[in-house]
Amino acid sequence: SELNAVSQPAVPPADIHPLKPPDKGMIPVAFVISAGAVVIDFCGPWEVFQDVIVPGTMGTSAFDLYTVGETLDPIKASGGLQIVPDHTFQTAPQPKVIVIPAQNNSSPAMLDWIRKASKNADLTMSVCTGAIVLANTGLLAGKTATTHHDSYRTMALQYPDIHIQRGARFVDDGHLASSGGLSSGIDLAFHVVERYYGRDLATLTAYRMEYQGKGWQNPDSNVAYAPxxxxxxxxxxxxxxxxxxxxxxxxxxxxxxxxxxxxxxxxxxxxxxxxxxxxxxx
Incomplete structure (x- = not known):
């Protein structure tokens, strides 16, 4: 089988806080974007989530994905890619997962929406310096987080009430999670899949994507960036x-x-x- 074709790496598993998928229907995932949103930060996790197919569901993705912006005007992401948000903060459905990529700024309306939506979400996750957006909401106060390695020091000085974990591929405390830079968000997304559906389905999804990274199984795998x-x-x-x-x-x-x-x-x-x-x- 496909699962048998995937070798399991000899690394310790991440601490898993299982999440319960819905009895029926899809898991709604909101990607919060604004000008300068880094493409891999949101498109990487997007690809992971869209490729999760639960056996017996006739090929339907397990996740319902949509973008949320302050308006429906096109947003210029990194590299000039233009994205038209699916919803505004006023019209967005309540998500179960919130994804916050790195982006140029965070408006008061964005921060307010994240705070409110996070209360009824299973997980709010940041990717790269999206951790700074999450920090600006106040939700990370007193918690541990990580970010892009070039922002460890800056974030630690700006937010002394947040412990910045150097060398982490991702940090997950159950309700809030943050990843290291750029490609680290892909591994955090696989970790989220594992929390909902277990390691076998996460591994099968990685196999189908021809994704050979193993960081999602080892949250300390960014150790090269710790010094x-x-x-x-x-x-x-x-x-x-x-x-x-x-x-x-x-x-x-x-x-x-x-x-x-x-x-x-x-x-x-x-x-x-x-x-x-x-x-x-x-």
Whole structure:
């Protein structure tokens, strides 16, 4: 059988908090998007969920997927891909799973909708720096989360009441979950499938997709990103996020007689608003 053709990796299973699928019908999944939404962050999990077919359901997907935006106007995602949201925050059905990808900003209306919808959802999950959007709702306060490795430090400084787990492929506390950067969201989606339908169906879905990643079975598999980076004269660290930079590609700023190198204008602005916070933080 297809399942027998898939070898099981010798890694410890993630802690599984089983979720109960509906007795009938599909599981509604809302993807919250706005300008700059990173394509793999939402399309990766979308592909995983749409490919889950429960045996005996005549080939029907187990998940009902839709996008939610502030308006129905087209949204320009990363790379210029245009997405027309299926629903607004006023018209969106109540989801059982909420997916929050990385995106440029989070409006008050978006944050309010996530807070309210999360109360009756089985799971609210962020992908990459979508964790910052989730943090802005206040739902992560006092909890553990992860994000893209270049944002570990920035997020930890901005949200001191959230424990940032370095080197995690994903973090799942039952009702809230967050993944590392980009492709990590695919593994978190497989983990969600496993929570609803078990490892066998998640494995079969991965087999059908020809997906060979095993991170969904090992939440600590981003360990390569855990070490705190060190800079050099030629490759300094951005003072805000500690991203290792090439001098010829970085943005130099003179500060108190020293040249500091930044990865973006946004991080220059963050630094200049509170230099001591970044210079004194360890």
């Amino acid at each position: 705190i980076p060190t800079g050099t004269a030629e490759h300094p660290l951005c003072p805000v996020c500690w991203m290792k930079l090439s001098k010829d590609m970085a943005m130099p700023v003179e500060y108190q007689g020293k040249t500091l190198y930044f990865c973006s204008q946004a991080h220059i602005d963050l630094f200049m608003a509170s230099p001591a916070k970044f210079l004194n933080a360890k």
